[in-house]
Amino acid sequence: MTTFEPGLAVETRHLRKRFGEKLAVADLSLAVRRGEVFGFLGPNGAGKTTSLKMLLGLVEPTSGSGALLGAPIGDRATRAKVGFLPEHFRFPEWLSARELLRFHGRLLELPEAVTRDRAERLLGEVDLLDAAHRPMRGYSKGMLQRAGLALALLGEPELVFLDEPTSGLDPLGRLLVRDLMRAMRDRGVTVFLNSHLLGEVEATCDRVAFVKAGQVVHEHAIAAAAGDPVSVLLRAGGLDGETVEGLARFGRDLRRDGDEVHLAVDSEDALPEIARWVVSRGATLRHLSADRVSLEDKFLEVMGSDQRPG
Amino acid sequence: MRLLAVTRLTIEEAGRRRVLHATLLCGAAFLVLYAIGFHYIVRGIEHEQGPMAAVQHMFVRNLFTIVGLYAVNFLMVMSAVLLPVDTLSGEIASGVLQTVVARPVHRTEIVLGKWLAYVLVIWGYLLLLAGGVLTIAYFTAHALPPRAGLGLMYMAIEAVVLVSLSIAGGARLGTVTNGVLAFGLYGLAFLGGWVEQIGSMANNEATRNIGTIASLLMPSESMWQLASHQMQPEFLAQMRISPFSIASVPSQAMVLWAVLWSAAVLASGVIGFRKRAL
Numbered sequence: 001m002t003t004f005e006p007g008l009a010v011e012t013r014h015l016r017k018r019f020g021e022k023l024a025v026a027d028l029s030l031a032v033r034r035g036e037v038f039g040f041l042g043p044n045g046a047g048k049t050t051s052l053k054m055l056l057g058l059v060e061p062t063s064g065s066g067a068l069l070g071a072p073i074g075d076r077a078t079r080a081k082v083g084f085l086p087e088h089f090r091f092p093e094w095l096s097a098r099e100l101l102r103f104h105g106r107l108l109e110l111p112e113a114v115t116r117d118r119a120e121r122l123l124g125e126v127d128l129l130d131a132a133h134r135p136m137r138g139y140s141k142g143m144l145q146r147a148g149l150a151l152a153l154l155g156e157p158e159l160v161f162l163d164e165p166t167s168g169l170d171p172l173g174r175l176l177v178r179d180l181m182r183a184m185r186d187r188g189v190t191v192f193l194n195s196h197l198l199g200e201v202e203a204t205c206d207r208v209a210f211v212k213a214g215q216v217v218h219e220h221a222i223a224a225a226a227g228d229p230v231s232v233l234l235r236a237g238g239l240d241g242e243t244v245e246g247l248a249r250f251g252r253d254l255r256r257d258g259d260e261v262h263l264a265v266d267s268e269d270a271l272p273e274i275a276r277w278v279v280s281r282g283a284t285l286r287h288l289s290a291d292r293v294s295l296e297d298k299f300l301e302v303m304g305s306d307q308r309p310g
Numbered sequence: 311m312r313l314l315a316v317t318r319l320t321i322e323e324a325g326r327r328r329v330l331h332a333t334l335l336c337g338a339a340f341l342v343l344y345a346i347g348f349h350y351i352v353r354g355i356e357h358e359q360g361p362m363a364a365v366q367h368m369f370v371r372n373l374f375t376i377v378g379l380y381a382v383n384f385l386m387v388m389s390a391v392l393l394p395v396d397t398l399s400g401e402i403a404s405g406v407l408q409t410v411v412a413r414p415v416h417r418t419e420i421v422l423g424k425w426l427a428y429v430l431v432i433w434g435y436l437l438l439l440a441g442g443v444l445t446i447a448y449f450t451a452h453a454l455p456p457r458a459g460l461g462l463m464y465m466a467i468e469a470v471v472l473v474s475l476s477i478a479g480g481a482r483l484g485t486v487t488n489g490v491l492a493f494g495l496y497g498l499a500f501l502g503g504w505v506e507q508i509g510s511m512a513n514n515e516a517t518r519n520i521g522t523i524a525s526l527l528m529p530s531e532s533m534w535q536l537a538s539h540q541m542q543p544e545f546l547a548q549m550r551i552s553p554f555s556i557a558s559v560p561s562q563a564m565v566l567w568a569v570l571w572s573a574a575v576l577a578s579g580v581i582g583f584r585k586r587a588l
């Protein structure tokens with residue numbers, strides 16, 4: 001019997017899924033702490049959706065094991081504490097959002113009154129009260145996505161899986177999703193976000209895992225980004241060798257390329273010092289900028305150029 | 311109960327679908343036509359006199375009542391296969407079931423919930439149409455077949471056989487494959503039934519075996535045979551002059567077989583659905 005760490009919201013060990021010839025997930029080992037907003041990043045076809053479906057019991061793993069909230073995957077009681085927004089949210093079209101929530105309230109075995117109260121509150125939060133009585137076949141893409149979010153939150157879950165929640169949403173819709181995720185985080189809910197929208201992940205997640213061909217190839221803490229190196233670019237006329245060498249004390253990886261100097265420093269605080277030094281040496285400072293390594297750079301670096309869209 | 315939540319939603323859904331409305335419309339049209347037809351048939355034979363008149367009247371009335379129930383049987387078979395044919399396969403294909411299965415519900419409950427819903431819907435339909443036929447027969451001709459309750463019970467079991475097949479097929483197959491398979495099996499049983507009857511009249515052992523095998527493979531037609539046999543007066547059934555008087559009456563063991571068969575088919579559907587990637 002494998003035991004799982006109860007402090008983890010999601011834990012997987014060597015999960016693998018093969019559809020006939022096609023290996024969708026090769027070897028997935030993950031640990032997501034409770035309360036974390038976790039980004040699961042990867043190109044199309046990397047196996048994000050399949051991984052999530054294995055965790056939720058929609059797809060049976062070929063091998064490997066995993067746990068949600070400390071209980072092995074497939075445990076039914078645990079699913080009451082888990083919310084899920086599928087990649088393509090589908091629903092019986094003739095139902096209204098309110099009726100859909102009522103049905104799921106019954107599946108969760110919530111008392112009718114509790115379901116009703118929660119449904120009204122959630123429909124308000126996703127700004128759907130006006131349309132809540134209409135059949136969902138008449139909803140726009142954004143309205144459906146919001147109905148799906150309300151549905152995911154109906155059980156007041158401790159852990160929520162969102163599979164590309166903002167796909168097809170306009171900027172306002174995206175903002176709403178972002179706010180909902182922040183609110184979840186504030187309530188201590190663990191969020192597992194599948195996405196390939198780097199900006200979205202950067203803005204909302206504490207930590208990300210890059211997945212490629214069904215394998216985690218890199219993990220990256222965004223909250224700790226304050227300690228990450230900042231890359232500095234300096235352009236100046238009349239740079240002499242001594243000036244450039246003197247820059248070395250501000251950071252690492254010093255590299256000169258004609259008029260340009262590249263340097264990695266620990267924080268932006270070093271910039272004024274750098275400017276003072278260059279000017280005091282009599283050089284003409286034309287450009288000085290600092291960039292954090294963006295998630296996008298990291299993504300491209302990790303995925304490599306061999307990656308074809310899958 | 312989660313199973314009942316699924317049943318309830320499925321019945322509500324069936325109630326809103328056009329296919330059920332069409333089915334009900336067909337049923338209503340059939341009943342109107344039947345009432346008119348019965349009315350004129352009774353008028354036609356009323357004036358006949360003679361020593362055998364009473365028996366003839368009885369024969370015609372009973373025959374026409376059973377003809378009506380035969381049509382009901384046909385409509386019921388159609389709806390028992392077609393109404394549930396896509397309830398699982400359709401929701402699997404579209405992804406509607408993803409959020410449902412992610413709830414603390416057992417996959418078995420989803421299959422059984424849907425099965426129960428359609429059994430109830432088809433039973434309701436049967437009761438409505440067969441009740442209509444019997445009411446019409448009673449008021450136009452004062453004719454009620456004997457053991458009508460027992461007959462309806464056999465038809466209700468036939469409905470269970472067909473709904474189980476359609477639901478189980480939907481758990482494992484695509485909608486079209488499922489429909490083709492269900493009607494194929496039904497056709498096989500239907501043909502097997504007739505081969506058996508004709509063979510029995512000619513005392514042909516081989517054909518009788520063919521019929522038995524067909525009934526074992528798909529015990530739907532044998533339930534109708536039992537129903538129609540029960541609903542004829544004894545002497546008419548023995549005279550074998552009506553197309554519904556059967557030469558070889560399925561045994562009571564066939565009823566047990568139909569129930570077991572349904573349970574086994576449904577179980578295979580449940581097992582298939584439990585493993586299915588959604």
Ligand SMILES: Nc1ncnc2c1ncn2[C@@H]1O[C@H](COP(=O)(O)OP(=O)(O)OP(=O)(O)O)[C@@H](O)[C@H]1O
Binds near residue numbers: 023025087
């Ligand atoms: N049911 C299935 N049968 C066969 N192959 C499948 C099935 N589901 C997924 N795959 C394959 O597994 C691989 C991973 O698919 P998956 O949907 O998990 O990727 P993803 O990372 O979610 O991609 P996207 O970003 O496009 O949503 C793909 O190559 C896909 O074609």
Ligand SMILES: [Mg+2]
Binds near residue numbers: 048049087
């Ligand atoms: Mg996906």
